[in-house]
Amino acid sequence: MSAPDPNRLSLNTATTRKQWSLAEDIAGCARHGIKGIAPWRDQLQVMGVEAAAQAIRGNGLTVTGLCRGGMFPATDAAGRRGAIDENRRALEEAYRLQAQCLILVAGGLPAGSKDIAGARTQIREGIAAILPLARQAGIPLAIEPLHPMYAADRACINTLSQALDLCDVLDPRGEGGLGVAVDVYHVWWDPELERQIARAGKARLLAFHVCDWLVPTRDLLSDRGMMGDGVIDIPRIRAFLERAGYAGFHEVEIFSELDWWRRDADEVLETCKERHRRFC
Amino acid sequence: MSAPDPNRLSLNTATTRKQWSLAEDIAGCARHGIKGIAPWRDQLQVMGVEAAAQAIRGNGLTVTGLCRGGMFPATDAAGRRGAIDENRRALEEAYRLQAQCLILVAGGLPAGSKDIAGARTQIREGIAAILPLARQAGIPLAIEPLHPMYAADRACINTLSQALDLCDVLDPRGEGGLGVAVDVYHVWWDPELERQIARAGKARLLAFHVCDWLVPTRDLLSDRGMMGDGVIDIPRIRAFLERAGYAGFHEVEIFSELDWWRRDADEVLETCKERHRRFC
Numbered sequence: 309m310s311a312p313d314p315n316r317l318s319l320n321t322a323t324t325r326k327q328w329s330l331a332e333d334i335a336g337c338a339r340h341g342i343k344g345i346a347p348w349r350d351q352l353q354v355m356g357v358e359a360a361a362q363a364i365r366g367n368g369l370t371v372t373g374l375c376r377g378g379m380f381p382a383t384d385a386a387g388r389r390g391a392i393d394e395n396r397r398a399l400e401e402a403y404r405l406q407a408q409c410l411i412l413v414a415g416g417l418p419a420g421s422k423d424i425a426g427a428r429t430q431i432r433e434g435i436a437a438i439l440p441l442a443r444q445a446g447i448p449l450a451i452e453p454l455h456p457m458y459a460a461d462r463a464c465i466n467t468l469s470q471a472l473d474l475c476d477v478l479d480p481r482g483e484g485g486l487g488v489a490v491d492v493y494h495v496w497w498d499p500e501l502e503r504q505i506a507r508a509g510k511a512r513l514l515a516f517h518v519c520d521w522l523v524p525t526r527d528l529l530s531d532r533g534m535m536g537d538g539v540i541d542i543p544r545i546r547a548f549l550e551r552a553g554y555a556g557f558h559e560v561e562i563f564s565e566l567d568w569w570r571r572d573a574d575e576v577l578e579t580c581k582e583r584h585r586r587f588c
Numbered sequence: 589m590s591a592p593d594p595n596r597l598s599l600n601t602a603t604t605r606k607q608w609s610l611a612e613d614i615a616g617c618a619r620h621g622i623k624g625i626a627p628w629r630d631q632l633q634v635m636g637v638e639a640a641a642q643a644i645r646g647n648g649l650t651v652t653g654l655c656r657g658g659m660f661p662a663t664d665a666a667g668r669r670g671a672i673d674e675n676r677r678a679l680e681e682a683y684r685l686q687a688q689c690l691i692l693v694a695g696g697l698p699a700g701s702k703d704i705a706g707a708r709t710q711i712r713e714g715i716a717a718i719l720p721l722a723r724q725a726g727i728p729l730a731i732e733p734l735h736p737m738y739a740a741d742r743a744c745i746n747t748l749s750q751a752l753d754l755c756d757v758l759d760p761r762g763e764g765g766l767g768v769a770v771d772v773y774h775v776w777w778d779p780e781l782e783r784q785i786a787r788a789g790k791a792r793l794l795a796f797h798v799c800d801w802l803v804p805t806r807d808l809l810s811d812r813g814m815m816g817d818g819v820i821d822i823p824r825i826r827a828f829l830e831r832a833g834y835a836g837f838h839e840v841e842i843f844s845e846l847d848w849w850r851r852d853a854d855e856v857l858e859t860c861k862e863r864h865r866r867f868c
Contacts, residue, residue: 417819421819422819422820422821423821424776424777424819424821428779455736455737456735456736456737456777456778457735457736457737457805457808459776460777460801460818460819461803461804464777466777466778466779467779469779470779496704496739497704497736497739497740497744497746498736498746499708499746499747499749499750499753521740523740523741524808525737525808528737528804528805528808539697539701539702539704539740540702541703541704
């Protein structure tokens with residue numbers, strides 16, 4: 309496996325969210341020669357969409373994804389309609405940023421519910437409702453299967469197989485506008501990983517996120533590791549994607565309350581670059 | 589879904605491991621009218637296998653499983669041979685207890701390894717090595733797929749589909765002696781759950797473990813919930829098993845550093861009985 313192209317590195321701004329604003333993330337990427345960026349919507353609201361779009365364009369950055377849409381299940385019809393409206397606003401923002409995709413974190417069980425099959429139906433209906441607008445805007449929807457430990461409260465789309473089944477149902481003729489985001493943290497354990505990445509193929513592989521799985525993992529939400537510090541064989545997974553035709557960015561996304569969020573953000577970006585070279 | 593038969597309740601002694609010895613667990617089950625018990629090997633060593641076997645028989649309890657064999661992957665051949673020898677000893681103990689199965693927790697990545705495919709090969713080879721003795725002893729091996737959050741350090745057999753594929757490879761003609769343990773904590777999220785339980789069928793459904801998934805889950809290892817306190821629809825999963833022909837016990841296994849391990853063990857057993865009736 310040859311070393312990854314440094315020009316394929318992208319910064320998901322969750323990685324430095326405790327240290328920097330989006331404006332600082334953009335400036336930081338430019339300063340460190342990082343060519344891609346994936347902002348979060350809350351930071352985007354603070355900066356303003358137009359100001360962000362200008363700063364990103366002005367620095368020649370590619371928006372490798374907007375985080376995030378999704379979160380479809382709700383206890384009642386009004387809640388579900390509200391979620392769909394929110395996703396339309398997210399698509400509008402993604403369009404103004406010329407993002408390569410809108411990341412969909414599907415959503416978990418509505419409060420008080422044990423009906424995971426029902427939640428999955430609501431997710432399918434939610435994605436179906438926004439797919440026409442996504443196609444019209446030219447912003448593909450990237451369903452991100454989340455690790456099964458988030459099934460209850462974040463996303464009950466939990467494997468690539470399941471996400472691709474959903475793509476097949478919603479886009480049976482492969483018209484596009486719908487695919488998956490492969491985050492090594494969520495899928496590294498999956499015995500079907502190689503097969504499902506091949507199944508997705510170039511057309512449905514919309515994003516590739518990297519970080520590492522630490523042993524021990526001290527917190528379910530925010531103890532992700534820097535590439536090289538854990539047990540994930542990232543080059544092996546990158547090879548699966550490249551064999552399937554993927555030629556996009558490698559987006560670093562690290563939630564790390566106990567470590568990387570406490571460090572100087574310039575040090576974090578330098579480390580991302582070095583670890584990308586050595587461990588991705 | 590009709591209420592579960594109270595005579596099908598079993599206590600996995602992990603549930604009271606901080607309060608009681610195995611001798612106390614056995615007496616507690618007898619006192620509370622719980623008909624099944626599943627001991628752990630470390631507690632069994634302390635009590636002595638013969639004394640435990642006598643006390644269990646004397647109280648008319650069924651041993652619904654011995655915890656645990658498995659843990660096959662190791663950094664070198666000597667380590668792998670040692671694991672296989674340890675599993676032979678576990679089978680000998682299971683035989684002396686007349687356990688319904690030996691639970692196999694497969695094992696994770698060897699120290700320093702990122703080779704999950706290699707670890708899975710070692711697991712297959714380890715189970716193949718002990719299967720003849722298991723058949724001879726009449727103690728079936730129950731592969732327990734563990735939640736994917738344990739893939740690195742406990743077990744990289746993580747779905748029922750994967751465990752059943754392994755059964756198909758090692759027992760292609762269905763001669764028996766090999767199957768799966770279905771623990772709701774590990775598999776509740778799996779979109780293939782119903783299909784894979786049906787695929788397993790009566791012959792390969794060797795054990796059914798219950799507890800609950802808490803939201804939020806504060807610790808990856810020891811924050812399991814009492815049935816009814818979380819989001820798992822246990823009756824739905826029990827129905828899947830019963831439709832496939834399963835008529836065995838419902839074994840309560842709760843690791844709970846922050847709650848149930850701190851309570852009076854008699855209260856824990858009473859609660860298990862009540863929650864079994866209402867939420868299983």
